[in-house]
Each structure stands twice: as C-alpha cells, then as structure tokens.
Amino acid sequence: MKKTLMDKPIGVMDSGVGGMTVVKEIVRQLPHEKILYFGDISRCPYGEKSQEEVRDYTVQIADYLVGKGIKMLVIACNTATAAALEILKERLDIPVLGVIQPGARSAIQNSRNKKVLVLATSGTVKSNAYSDAIIGINSGFSVSSLACPKFVPLVEQLRYKDDVVSGIIIHQSLKKHRHTDADTIILGCTHYPLLKADIRNYFNNEKKVIDSGYETARETSTILNYNNLLRTSGESIVHTILINGDSSRFEYVLRDWLPELEYKIQEIEL
Structure with missing residues (x-):
C-alpha cells in the first residue's frame, strides 16, 4: 500500500509556464518523483484577475488533479497561493504546499x-x-x-x-x-x-x-518524507504535462529551459 502511495505523482499547478521553474528544482532535488503538471494557459495570467476568480480556478484545478491520483499538491503560482492555499489545505486530504x-x-x-x-x-x-x-x-x-x-x-x-x-x-x-x-x-x-x-x-x-523554487522543492521533500510518501528509487521517469489551452508555446519554453526533461504533453479543456 505504501509503495502504491509513493509511486503516485506530485501535482503541480500554475496559470501558465512559470510553474516549470518550480518543477525544474523539484526534479533536480527529487529525481525519482513523478510530476503531473497543470498549466492553465487559456486563463493566464491570473495576476490581473479578481481573487475570487483565481480561487475558483485553483480549487477547480486542484480537484481535477486529485481526481488524477496525485499524492501531494504544489501550488506553483503566487497569486493562486495567496487566494486559495488555506481553503485547499482544509478541503483536500493530501499535503498542499504553496510558494x-x-x-x-x-x-x-x-x-x-x-x-x-x-x-x-x-x-x-x-x-x-x-x-x-x-x-x-x-x-x-x-x-x-x-x-x-x-x-x-x-x-x-x-x-x-x-x-x-x-x-x-x-x-x-x-x-x-x-x-x-x-x-x-x-x-x-x-x-x-x-x-x-x-x-x-x-x-x-x-x-x-x-x-x-529551491525552497519549495526542499519543503516538498520534507513533507513527503514526513508523510512516508517519498519515492527514493524506481524505473526511469516520464513526467506528464496537462495544458488547458494551446501547448505550442509551452513546448518551446520546455525545449529551451528544460531540455533534459522526459515528458509527455496533452492538451485538455477544463
């Protein structure tokens, strides 16, 4: 049972490509962990939207990722963290960390x-x-x-x-x-x-x-270890990236900024 929990991915969400700066550091510090990333491209940027809108988007994405079987949620967006972190800590049964x-x-x-x-x-x-x-x-x-x-x-x-x-x-x-x-x-x-x-x-x-990014990754490691969810070994990792919207620009940034990352990307509509 513990091994099954350990093998679940870490969910990471952001309004767009910015959260990959956090993913880069998580992958560097925790090379055995799988990442399930959600980029809300179609509704980016969050920074100029109302706090209520951002809260609703963040809760919606969190519920979606939980439905995909994540073991922890990292809100890799400052605006979303400010709007929804405390709500999600109460709402979800998994560890939730903001930036x-x-x-x-x-x-x-x-x-x-x-x-x-x-x-x-x-x-x-x-x-x-x-x-x-x-x-x-x-x-x-x-x-x-x-x-x-x-x-x-x-x-x-x-x-x-x-x-x-x-x-x-x-x-x-x-x-x-x-x-x-x-x-x-x-x-x-x-x-x-x-x-x-x-x-x-x-x-x-x-x-x-x-x-x-560095501090968030370090705290992610601490939280997973404390909850006996840290994945310390296993087969090679292919991360999953879900894009709500057009993924073409996202892929360009990935190739430029994280060329070593093994991933599969999928466009969705939320």
Whole structure:
C-alpha cells in the first residue's frame, strides 16, 4: 500500500509556464518523483484577475488533479497561493504546499538589513501575502511590494530572451525602485525567475534575488518524507504535462529551459 502511495505523482499547478521553474528544482532535488503538471494557459495570467476568480480556478484545478491520483499538491503560482492555499489545505486530504511561505523564509534568511522588496503580480501585491508572511515570522522586517504586470506576458509570449525588449520592460517596471535600500528582492511570481539574471543585473548585482523554487522543492521533500510518501528509487521517469489551452508555446519554453526533461504533453479543456 505504501509503495502504491509513493509511486503516485506530485501535482503541480500554475496559470501558465512559470510553474516549470518550480518543477525544474523539484526534479533536480527529487529525481525519482513523478510530476503531473497543470498549466492553465487559456486563463493566464491570473495576476490581473479578481481573487475570487483565481480561487475558483485553483480549487477547480486542484480537484481535477486529485481526481488524477496525485499524492501531494504544489501550488506553483503566487497569486493562486495567496487566494486559495488555506481553503485547499482544509478541503483536500493530501499535503498542499504553496510558494509564498518558502520564499518568505528564504528572504528572512538572506537579508542583512531586514528590508525586502517583493516583485509580484497585482493580485499577489493586493493580497499582502508576502508582507504578512515575512512580518508574521519576524516583525522587525520592512517589506515593500511592486506590481510588475508586464513580466508575465513577457515570459508567456516568449519575448523574455529578447534582451532589448526585456531590458525596456524591466526598466519601465523597476526604475522607481532602482535605488531601493532593500538588500533582498523576492521574485513573487514563478514566471519571474526566467528574468532573474536580467533583474539581478538591473540592480548591479548588489541585491540578493530570491525565487522560491529551491525552497519549495526542499519543503516538498520534507513533507513527503514526513508523510512516508517519498519515492527514493524506481524505473526511469516520464513526467506528464496537462495544458488547458494551446501547448505550442509551452513546448518551446520546455525545449529551451528544460531540455533534459522526459515528458509527455496533452492538451485538455477544463
């Protein structure tokens, strides 16, 4: 029975391709685990939608993945984490992990002056989720947030590799905060790590830039081990990627960013 549970996949969901930044780190840290990924391309981006819409989408996708037999759910989307994490923890009988708490803890560990700047979608900024998480752990921190609504389309439309376009959008989005005294920056959207090097360069490599993929993967490992669900060996892995919408752009990003990943991809309608 335990072996059967162990062999079930980890469910990972996001509004689009951004959650693959978390998958990349999970696969690196947990090479024997199977991933069942859900990319909600047809309804992306989530960041500009109402919290109620995002909550409903997230609950719908979670129920769908549970129906596919996952052993754990990772909400690899900051906006969805802010909107639905607590609801899903109560609703589901499997472990559920979001990306905000791991990112917040990492920022606290890395910051020396206790000043943090969060770059996120409008939905995540409005939720105050990062500020609440960081100050809830250490009230001595000062947290400021900046909505960067142009970043997700930049990634989803595959323009993130165009240095000119990326440079213009990053400058337009961050120019008012270029000289922030925050020594740590959280990339509060799983799409943003694809811009991590450019964002770090924009701040002259003087800031610690945090994305939550590493910490989320580490906590995934801890949770699975605690629940006796960790898969430590087995046959070679082929991951499954479900796309609600057109998968063509998604496949391009996968080939570019995760060329070593063995996967099968399927378009669905939800």
